[in-house]
Amino acid sequence: MPMNVPRASGGLGAGSGDPLQGPYTATAVVEGKGGICLWSPQAEALLGYPAEEVCDTPAVDLLTTRKDREAALAVLERHAAGQGWDGVLALRHRDGHEVRVVLRVRSVLGRQGRAGWSVSAAEARQVEQEEVDRAILEALFRQSPIPITVMDAELRHRWVNAGIVRATGIPAEWLIGRRIGEVAPEVDFRTIEQVLRHVRDTGEPVIDFRVHGRLPSAPDREHVWSAASFRLTDPAGHLLGMCQTYIDVTDEDRAQRRLALLSAAGASIGSTLDVVRTAQELADAAVPGLADIVGVDLLEATVRGEEPAPGPVDGQVLLRRSGTSSIREGAPEAVYAVGETVAFHPGTPWARCLATGQSVLVPRLEVDEWYAYDPRAVEKIREFGTHSLMAVPLRARGITLGVAVFGRSREPQPYDEGDLALAEDFSSQAAVCVDNARRYTREHTTALALQRSLLPHDLPDYPAVETAYRYLPAAAHAGAGGDWFDVLPLSGARVALVVGDVTGHGLHAAAVMGRLRTAVHTLADLDLDPDEVLTYLDDLVVHLTQEDPDCEGATCLYAVYDPISRLCTFARAGHPSPALVQPDGSVEYLDLPPGPALGLGGLPFETADRHLAEGTLLALYTDGLLEAPDRDVDTGLDRLARTLASPDEPLEQLGEAVVAALEPECRSDDAVLLLARTRGLPADRVATWELPVDPAQVARARALTDRQLANWDLEPLAFTTELIVSELVTNAIRHARGPIALRLIHAQVLLCEVSDGSLSAPHLRRARTSDEGGRGLFLVAQLASCWGTRYGRDGKTIWAEQPLSPLGA
Numbered sequence: 101m102p103m104n105v106p107r108a109s110g111g112l113g114a115g116s117g118d119p120l121q122g123p124y125t126a127t128a129v130v131e132g133k134g135g136i137c138l139w140s141p142q143a144e145a146l147l148g149y150p151a152e153e154v155c156d157t158p159a160v161d162l163l164t165t166r167k168d169r170e171a172a173l174a175v176l177e178r179h180a181a182g183q184g185w186d187g188v189l190a191l192r193h194r195d196g197h198e199v200r201v202v203l204r205v206r207s208v209l210g211r212q213g214r215a216g217w218s219v220s221a222a223e224a225r226q227v228e229q230e231e232v233d234r235a236i237l238e239a240l241f242r243q244s245p246i247p248i249t250v251m252d253a254e255l256r257h258r259w260v261n262a263g264i265v266r267a268t269g270i271p272a273e274w275l276i277g278r279r280i281g282e283v284a285p286e287v288d289f290r291t292i293e294q295v296l297r298h299v300r301d302t303g304e305p306v307i308d309f310r311v312h313g314r315l316p317s318a319p320d321r322e323h324v325w326s327a328a329s330f331r332l333t334d335p336a337g338h339l340l341g342m343c344q345t346y347i348d349v350t351d352e353d354r355a356q357r358r359l360a361l362l363s364a365a366g367a368s369i370g371s372t373l374d375v376v377r378t379a380q381e382l383a384d385a386a387v388p389g390l391a392d393i394v395g396v397d398l399l400e401a402t403v404r405g406e407e408p409a410p411g412p413v414d415g416q417v418l419l420r421r422s423g424t425s426s427i428r429e430g431a432p433e434a435v436y437a438v439g440e441t442v443a444f445h446p447g448t449p450w451a452r453c454l455a456t457g458q459s460v461l462v463p464r465l466e467v468d469e470w471y472a473y474d475p476r477a478v479e480k481i482r483e484f485g486t487h488s489l490m491a492v493p494l495r496a497r498g499i500t501l502g503v504a505v506f507g508r509s510r511e512p513q514p515y516d517e518g519d520l521a522l523a524e525d526f527s528s529q530a531a532v533c534v535d536n537a538r539r540y541t542r543e544h545t546t547a548l549a550l551q552r553s554l555l556p557h558d559l560p561d562y563p564a565v566e567t568a569y570r571y572l573p574a575a576a577h578a579g580a581g582g583d584w585f586d587v588l589p590l591s592g593a594r595v596a597l598v599v600g601d602v603t604g605h606g607l608h609a610a611a612v613m614g615r616l617r618t619a620v621h622t623l624a625d626l627d628l629d630p631d632e633v634l635t636y637l638d639d640l641v642v643h644l645t646q647e648d649p650d651c652e653g654a655t656c657l658y659a660v661y662d663p664i665s666r667l668c669t670f671a672r673a674g675h676p677s678p679a680l681v682q683p684d685g686s687v688e689y690l691d692l693p694p695g696p697a698l699g700l701g702g703l704p705f706e707t708a709d710r711h712l713a714e715g716t717l718l719a720l721y722t723d724g725l726l727e728a729p730d731r732d733v734d735t736g737l738d739r740l741a742r743t744l745a746s747p748d749e750p751l752e753q754l755g756e757a758v759v760a761a762l763e764p765e766c767r768s769d770d771a772v773l774l775l776a777r778t779r780g781l782p783a784d785r786v787a788t789w790e791l792p793v794d795p796a797q798v799a800r801a802r803a804l805t806d807r808q809l810a811n812w813d814l815e816p817l818a819f820t821t822e823l824i825v826s827e828l829v830t831n832a833i834r835h836a837r838g839p840i841a842l843r844l845i846h847a848q849v850l851l852c853e854v855s856d857g858s859l860s861a862p863h864l865r866r867a868r869t870s871d872e873g874g875r876g877l878f879l880v881a882q883l884a885s886c887w888g889t890r891y892g893r894d895g896k897t898i899w900a901e902q903p904l905s906p907l908g909a
Contacts, residue, residue: 120204123335126221129208130159134173137216146201146221148194159219164190164198184217188224200224247346250332255279255296258341267348269317287313292344295329299342305330310353311346320512324353358522361389365526370533373540375403379422380438382504382530387425390522391506393433393486396423397442397450398494398502402534405541410498412457418443419502427510433484435477445473450503453491457500459524460491463514481507488514492527496535504530559587563847564595564663565776568751570759572724572771582609582654583722583772584617588624590660591890591899593781593847596624597659599675599720599774603652612644612651616698620658627890630658630671631705634695638673641699653699657720663781664845666714671707673698676726679744680710681717687741714780717747719758724771728764736762751775785812785846791829793838801829801842805852812846817902820883821852824900827880828854831862831898849885850902857895 126146129138136159139151147162154162160169168189184206190198204220240261241248247264249257257275265272270283280289288311295306311325325346332340365385370378379396386394397419401408421436436442444451447469449460465487467478480486489507493500504527508515559567567587582602590596598620602609619640623633637656644651655675661668670678670690674697677690693706712718719740726736743761746754755775787808791797802822809818825842832840836858845851862877880887884900891897 120202120220120222120227124222128159128219128221129216130219131216134158134160143221146223147191147199162191164192191221202227249275249344249346250341251296251344252341253300253339255293257283264346267346268315270315284313284315286319287311287315289313292327295327296342296344299329299331300339303331310349320514322350322513323348324350354518357389358518361385361522362525362529364389365529369526369530370536373537375405375534375537375541376422376438378530378533378537379502380425381423381533382526383423383425385530386504386506386523386526388427390519390526392509392511393426393428393431393484393507394424395421395434395436395505396494396502396530397436397444397505398422398534399500400441402501402538405538407538407542408499408501411500412493413454413500416443416446416451417454422502428484433480433486433507433509435474435480447473448477449489450491450505453493453503454500457493457495459493459520461515461517461520462489462491463516465489485509487512490515490520490523492520492523494527494531494534496528496531499535501531501534501538555584556586560589562587562589562595563593563779563781564661565597565778566751567777568755568775570755570771570773572759572763572773582613583724583770584613585720585772585774586617586620587774587776588621590624591627591851591888591897591901592662592853593664593845593851594660594662596630597661597718597720597774597776598624598656599722599772600654600656601675601722601724601772602654604650612654615644616640616654616656620656625888627888629707630660630669631707633658634671634673634698634705638696638698638701638703638705642701645699651699653697655697655722659718659720661712661718661776661778663779664786666712666778666780668710668712668718668778669707670710671695671705673705676721676723678721679719679740680712681719681744681747683713683715683747685745685747687745689737689741712778714778715747716778717744718776718778719744720772720774720776722770722772724769725758725762725773727769728762730764747777751777781845781847786843788841788843791840791842793833793840795830795833797833797840798826798829801825804842805844808844814846814850814904817850817904820902821850824852824880824883824902825854827877828852828898828900831877832856832858835862836860836895848904850904851899852884852902853897853899855895855897859891859896861896862889862898 124142124145126143127138127140128136128143131137136155136157139149139154144150160172163169163172172189184204186202186204188200188202191201193199200223201221202224206218208216208218241259242261244261245263245266247267248261249264250259252258256277256279260272260275264275268284275283280287280292291309292311295309298304299306305328307328308326309328311327312322314320314322326349327344327346329342329344332343334340365382368385369381371381372378375398379398383394383396399408399413400418400420403420403422419442421438421440421442424431424434424436424438426433444454446452446455449462453460465481467481486507486509489505491503491505494502494504504523506515506523555571556569559569565587569585571583571585582604584598584600584602586596586598588596588598600613600616600620602613602616616637619637620633623636628636634656637654641651641654645653655673657670657672657675657678659668659670659678670692672692673695677692679687679689681687690708690710692708695705696703721740723733726733726740728736739761740758743758744754746757749757755773758773787804789801789804791801802825805821805825806818809815809821814821821844829840829842832854836856838857841853841855843851843853843855845853877887880900883902885903887898887900889896889898
């Protein structure tokens with residue numbers, strides 16, 4: 101390898117950071133005749149020759165080629181004493197491979213003149229890398245726009261680059277030798293020093309820790325820096341200091357905080373369909389992240405649920421303070437209290453906002469000019485130092501609903517366009533929620549009157565089931581619907597669950613629904629089986645369609661649950677099958693005989709029986725619950741099943757969850773959801789006896805009844821109950837045929853039932869004075885709170901109920 105042209109002395113090693121003066125530099129001494137007389141351990145590490153092997157040998161023998169050796173000797177001969185040269189040569193390693201080496205040769209003078217040469221060497225690749233590293237560090241510290249500091253072990257500035265001077269506006273000479281808290285007390289220097297101590301003591305770098313504060317050059321602006329710190333050591337591992345870099349991420353941090361505020365606002369605003377509550381949620385969401393004080397004022401029409409006129413609001417109008425929030429407890433700086441009527445003068449910023457429909461930004465608030473317009477507001481602003489504000493209209497679907505006013509008092513930085521954009525996002529989101537709430541208020545007011553007149557006012561607590569319901573009216577444009585439901589008590593502690601849907605909308609559908617519901621009540625009192633109930637309803641709808649062509653039919657699901665046998669019997673007429681949720685949470689849609697819709701006429705209805713474990717949940721619903729423009733019915737069924745798979749959740753909460761999961765953005769049909777969780781009547785609350793057809797059994801029946809009532813601690817009912825049992829058993833023995841059964845049920849009332857094998861109907865009549873009998877059912881009717889007869893396949897059952905507390909007690 102040819103020898104490079106030697107460079108003049110001072111080139112490579114000039115200045116600080118000389119790569120040939122480090123602890124790993126190889127050194128050797130060559131005597132005047134060219135032999136090596138001194139060989140350092142670093143030289144041995146570089147070329148592999150031990151000192152005893154290389155000393156007293158010609159130095160030029162280490163060169164790899166003869167040409168290089170001759171050239172080196174010629175160059176040395178041409179240089180006078182006191183001079184030296186630098187260069188890069190290829191030397192031979194002990195194992196035979198070449199090593200490119202940077203050499204520095206200097207003459208060594210003795211008393212007689214030149215005595216030899218001092219040679220310093222380092223591997224060329226290492227030297228070149230150190231040159232690159234040094235150039236990078238030079239550029240980083242002197243040219244980098246990123247602020248960089250070096251702190252000593254006492255946390256004082258030891259070195260700073262131009263970037264830190266530009267960023268802080270503090271001269272470098274003022275920084276050197278001082279701690280951060282001395283030069284920038286408004287910066288969170290305690291956090292920085294805590295990190296510096298950690299880095300100094302552990303050697304672990306800390307990356308991307310956030311520092312907040314204000315600089316002396318801009319005391320009104322809050323900055324955020326992303327800082328990093330790492331320890332600096334020399335090759336021996338001794339501490340030189342800690343290096344820090346600072347990147348201003350103020351804009352990024354503000355953007356992230358704004359995004360977080362918007363996300364939080366989206367989760368908190370509009371949680372209810374209440375206009376005033378939604379306005380308060382807007383105020384709460386903006387404090388303290390965006391404002392120190394927020395007031396939300398809605399037009400009176402908005403609060404009432406009416407639709408304000410489209411476009412901006414001109415002239416002096418009345419509003420109502422609907423939401424206020426402040427960083428100060430009780431919002432003392434608020435001009436108006438929630439619920440108070442507000443009238444804005446045209447000269448104020450919030451009045452201009454309403455009049456133009458555009459946001460108003462006031463970075464520096466000067467209130468003197470409109471003191472005469474609203475002195476009350478001006479006094480509050482002066483008292484609490486509100487210095488910057490924004491007024492943003494609440495507009496949704498082309499309608500101005502009100503105005504939101506945001507103010508700053510404690511935060512010194514004035515509002516800017518970025519803050520206004522965030523406030524507009526807040527207000528736009530809230531305006532949609534307010535408008536939804538307003539629409540709901542209007543629709544709810546109309547639907548509520550209809551619901552109160554045509555649907556159950558409340559659901560009593562029956563021993564057979566725990567129930568909850570949701571009636572969801574259709575959107576205002578769709579008109580009132582014809583969905584209905586009922587939970588009806590039946591004899592024997594049983595209960596009937598009914599859900600129906602009249603085809604069509606409007607008052608006509610609601611009227612048909614009312615007639616069908618009345619008919620169901622009447623048929624339920626007759627204790628008919630579910631399929632018989634639907635048959636009679638079908639006949640009624642056929643007659644209604646003949647009378648009125650606008651009547652388009654209906655669907656219905658009728659179920660009867662017995663808490664004693666835990667048997668549930670279903671029948672449906674063109675209605676969706678109910679969902680059944682087992683106590684373990686598994687959900688299924690019952691496969692019931694479909695049955696024709698009501699009004700077709702002439703077609704039979706079938707029943708299906710299902711034994712239900714205690715705690716089983718039944719969900720009866722109308723098709724409006726599942727239908728939505730953005731999904732099909734199967735998707736609705738899947739969502740309903742997933743939501744219902746929480747059998748232990750309270751029914752009211754479960755109903756809300758179902759509505760939330762299935763509620764479309766705009767409901768085109770009303771919907772009903774009826775939830776029923778089954779209960780079982782304990783065996784010790786039911787007593788049953790078979791009685792032979794023998795008049796002597798009447799006395800036994802009374803005795804059995806007396807003992808059972810004593811077991812139930814119902815002795816006060818013994819006299820009347822014995823009379824009822826005596827009359828019913830006597831009638832069964834005398835007028836019917838066996839088998840005869842007596843059953844007592846201790847539920848919310850005391851039920852007495854006598855069953856026989858006859859299908860003949862009992863008749864209540866008034867006996868003449870001379871008649872020896874005929875007074876049995878009359879006595880039962882006088883002693884019982886209610887009584888009746890139900891028929892089965894094998895006979896009939898006459899039942900009578902008594903309240904657990906005797907009348908007049």
